[in-house]
Amino acid sequence: MKKCLVALIFLLLTFTPCAWGNSFTLATWGLNLNGDVYFGVYGDPTVYFGPSAIPTSLPANINVSLFDFNTGLGTITMEFTSPGTYNVLGFFDLDGVPWDTDLGGEVGTPPPGLSWEIGEPYNSTIADDFWNSALLNLNLAGGGEHRDISLALGLDFEVLSETAHLHFYLSPNAPGGFYLSQTGSQGEQAYFSADVQYGEAVIPEPATLVLLGSGLLGLGARFRRK
DSSP states (O other): OTTHHHHHHHHHHHTOOOOOTTSOEEEEEEEEETTEEEEEETTOOOEEETTTTEEEOOOTTEEEEEEOTTTOOEEEEEEEOSSEEEEEEEEEEEEOSSTTOBEEEEESOOOTTEEEEEEOTTTSSHHHHHHTTOOOSEETTOTTOOBOOEEEEEEEEEESSSOEEEEEEEESSOOSSSEEEEEOTTSOEEEEEEEEEESSOOOOOHHHHHHHHHHHHHHHHHHHHO
């Protein structure tokens, strides 16, 4: 069973289109919620669950409306209201052009409760480690070598009384704090970060705040010219 995700990823990659231009293509992705694994492929709305790859739907507490399943960029938000401890991981295999010439790196110091791993999706242990909820906090595709890169982050957190919102951010713009990066040979850039926020209000990703602030400044300038 430990090799199931690796085999499935390899099979799915066989039928995955290559990326074109200066943006990534999402080859495969996965979410692990306290041991329940959901995964899918490029541009396909079908979600698979567990080692037997049963087509299903994502749980209602997972919002993917701001995530692009073609490019692999955007934000995935999960809401947790039931008290308890949670372990949630995200796995994303983005392909540049060619698909095996990317670089992966980590920036900053991970906060308590956050784990990470970078590795080749089916030629290292990253898929098994994601499946088993045990990321190694290692860059298995380091050394400055161009490879097929996949990124994984995990968060351990507790819900007491306040609602928790977990976010996985994949952005072409570098965030603050700790994040993973992927650079393609054609100038493609992707940055993977995550956080947990408590309370009912969900704070936008820092990059979104910058865009919102720029828009507000533009409106202000427009009114001043009038």
